[in-house]
Amino acid sequence: MYQSKIAGLGSYVPENVVTNDDLSEIMDTNDAWIQERTGIKERRHIEKGDGNTTAVMGVKAAKIALERAEISKDDVDLIVFATLSPDYYFPGCGVQVQEMMDIHTCPALDVRNQCSGFIYAISVADQFIKTGMYKNILVIGSENHSGGLDFTDRGRSVSVIFGDGAGAAVLTRSNHIGQGILSTHLHSEGKHAKELSLEGPSTLHWVPEIIAENPQGDDIPYYPYMNGQFVFKNAIQRFSEVIMEGLKANGLEVKDIDMLIPHQANLRISQFIQQKLKLGDDKVYNNIQKYGNTTAASIPIALTEAWEEGKVKDGDIVVLAAFGSGFTWASAIIEW
Ligand code: ACO
Numbered sequence: 001m002y003q004s005k006i007a008g009l010g011s012y013v014p015e016n017v018v019t020n021d022d023l024s025e026i027m028d029t030n031d032a033w034i035q036e037r038t039g040i041k042e043r044r045h046i047e048k049g050d051g052n053t054t055a056v057m058g059v060k061a062a063k064i065a066l067e068r069a070e071i072s073k074d075d076v077d078l079i080v081f082a083t084l085s086p087d088y089y090f091p092g093c094g095v096q097v098q099e100m101m102d103i104h105t106c107p108a109l110d111v112r113n114q115c116s117g118f119i120y121a122i123s124v125a126d127q128f129i130k131t132g133m134y135k136n137i138l139v140i141g142s143e144n145h146s147g148g149l150d151f152t153d154r155g156r157s158v159s160v161i162f163g164d165g166a167g168a169a170v171l172t173r174s175n176h177i178g179q180g181i182l183s184t185h186l187h188s189e190g191k192h193a194k195e196l197s198l199e200g201p202s203t204l205h206w207v208p209e210i211i212a213e214n215p216q217g218d219d220i221p222y223y224p225y226m227n228g229q230f231v232f233k234n235a236i237q238r239f240s241e242v243i244m245e246g247l248k249a250n251g252l253e254v255k256d257i258d259m260l261i262p263h264q265a266n267l268r269i270s271q272f273i274q275q276k277l278k279l280g281d282d283k284v285y286n287n288i289q290k291y292g293n294t295t296a297a298s299i300p301i302a303l304t305e306a307w308e309e310g311k312v313k314d315g316d317i318v319v320l321a322a323f324g325s326g327f328t329w330a331s332a333i334i335e336w
Pocket of ligand 1: 028029030033034037038115156157158160161196226227228229231232235264265266268269293295323324325
């Protein structure tokens with residue numbers, strides 16, 4: 001049995017900064033409401049003509065991660081791409097990355113687990129490395145939210161939260177047993193699928209059909225729906241549960257955590273978990289203030305920044321945790 005470790009990290013966000021004040025010019029919202037409810041000050045949006053897409057941003061992050069891992073693209077054995085905002089309905093972004101980076105015919109797969117997508121993708125990669133089937137795996141989380149949100153007053157409770165960006169990690173076989181990904185823990189609860197969802201365009205909600213049924217453009221199901229308070233309640237419960245499950249599986253306790261990187265759903269959710277677990281400010285990393293919620297990209301962007309700032313060091317116990325649409329939730333326990 002082998003063990004995997006993260007050998008390189010990279011991230012990319014578009015240059016275009018959109019502040020809360022910028023949003024208040026196009027919809028009925030304000031900086032105070034957004035900061036009080038979510039902690040978000042600004043986010044990045046792809047700008048028309050800047051060339052960015054979900055796959056393109058993923059490639060930018062992946063190139064940095066591969067360079068830092070000192071692994072050639074020719075040695076990548078598998079690409080795992082997590083997103084809820086793919087460039088195409090099909091095929092997935094994984095094969096687009098393969099084409100854009102001129103990577104040989106290794107397998108490429110997409111993971112569709114929304115905010116938990118990156119940890120699910122890490123878990124998939126970890127299993128392939130553990131069995132010895134693959135050695136180097138490129139894991140990417142990337143989202144283009146701004147292309148699919150409702151920026152009218154109707155969509156304001158959702159659209160102010162999300163931002164665009166990408167993060168990537170290169171997983172490789174660890175030479176030291178005990179160092180690397182110790183375990184991953186995945187859950188989902190499909191009965192709440194609709195509470196945070198985007199129903200169409202899909203085979204159930206096809207665009208011409210939707211337009212024919214909604215000539216006035218009301219009640220169109222191709223913008224995301226979120227039952228905010230229900231999501232909040234479930235998130236704070238599941239985040240704590242899955243962190244404790246991961247610690248217990250490794251004989252660890254909360255006091256052993258050197259750095260918790262929670263999915264950047266909402267600063268209030270992260271703060272709630274921090275208080276519940278009684279973790280100090282230096283043990284939890286948040287950057288949602290700058291980027292908003294970037295779903296599958298939020299953990300790899302935050303992990304990359306924490307590592308760049310020297311806040312994730314050799315020997316540290318690093319905990320990744322996420323909750324999101326599905327509902328899905330997950331954690332990864334890593335000895336760095
Ligand atoms: N600006 C100003 N006012 C707004 C906005 C806005 N952007 N959005 C909604 N409002 C108004 C509402 O219309 C409502 O007005 P009313 O009282 O006159 O009807 C009022 O603010 C309160 O609306 P609520 O939806 O009840 O606001 P709430 O306090 O629940 O906050 C929020 C909404 C921030 C989404 C909250 O429910 C929450 O934090 N939920 C957690 C969900 C979350 O964070 N999801 C992140 C993505 S999912 C994930 O990553 C797990």
